[in-house]
Amino acid sequence: MPAAFLHCLTLGLLLLLSVAAHPLTAQRRDFTGQYQPLRRIQADTRREGDSLRIYLFFPDGSVLQRGQPLRLAGWENYQAKRPLWRDTVRHLARRIRLVKAAAWVDFCVPASALQPGQVLSATCAPEDDADAGETAWLSLTKERLARPFLLTDSLGDPLLRRYVRLAEPFLIDCYGPDKPLTVKRYDSGFTAALPPMSTAGAPPSHASCQPEIPFSFAAGSWW
Structure with a gap:
């Protein structure tokens, strides 16, 4: 056999042995932390001029004290294999506010780097694990990018939700001049929907939510 052919054959055998010893496995993101209250990083946002301010709440504040940077990444969607861009939060130590065992962090991202339909991730894990595990994921809707x-609660911390509980004091914290806001209240006097695939109980109803007469008030006032 020609020497060149033997050389190629040898390289091919070595490559096959290497693959057999180290089989390739598809990387899969681990979203289990999103369903564990003590690990799930909660987030909220507010548009501030040409930036989007992001508020993160870490139930375990020690995550921010392990010497890792707070890594950001923009993704085309949840199925994307690689991010569109990566960055880190500057001066992280100055931005951390501890509350007992938990911690708050807030920072701004240029709005020009964000587009509706994309996804933003934030994590304090090592770079090799920055795409999975204890990560905050934000869907960038048009509403989120413009709101x-x-x-906020009575201490000024974001509620991290779009609803308030009965008799709960809250403040609508608006960036820039306070503007009048329109509030719509919906009557919840109907039964809850049956679980998916359920065949027990009463047949599903087709209740519709009609708002009561809307009213307006100024942002920046307590309710």
Whole structure:
């Protein structure tokens, strides 16, 4: 046999042995932390001029004290294999506010780097694990990218939700001049929907939610 052919054959055998010893496995993101209250990083946002301010709440504040940077990444969607861009939060130590065992962090991202339909991730894990595990994931909708206010509690911390509980004091914290806001209240006097695939109980009803007469008030006032 020609020497060149033997050389190629040898390289091919070595490559096959290497693959057999180290089989390739498809990387899969681990979203289990999103369903564990003590690990799930909660987030809220507010549009501030040409930036989007992001508020993160870490139930375990020690995650921010392990010497890892807070890594950001923009993704085309949840199925994307590689991010569109990566960055880290500058001066992280100055931005951390501890509350007992938990911690708050807030920072701004240029709005020009964000597009509706994309996904933003934030994690304090090592770079090799930055795409999975304890990570905050934000869907960038048109509403989120444009909303200049957020709901806060009596201490000024974001509620991290779009609703308030009965008799719960809250403030609508608006960026820039306070503007009048329109509130719609919906009557919840109907039974809850049956679980998916359920055949027990009463047949599903087709209740519709009609808002009561809307009313307006100024942002920046307590409710």
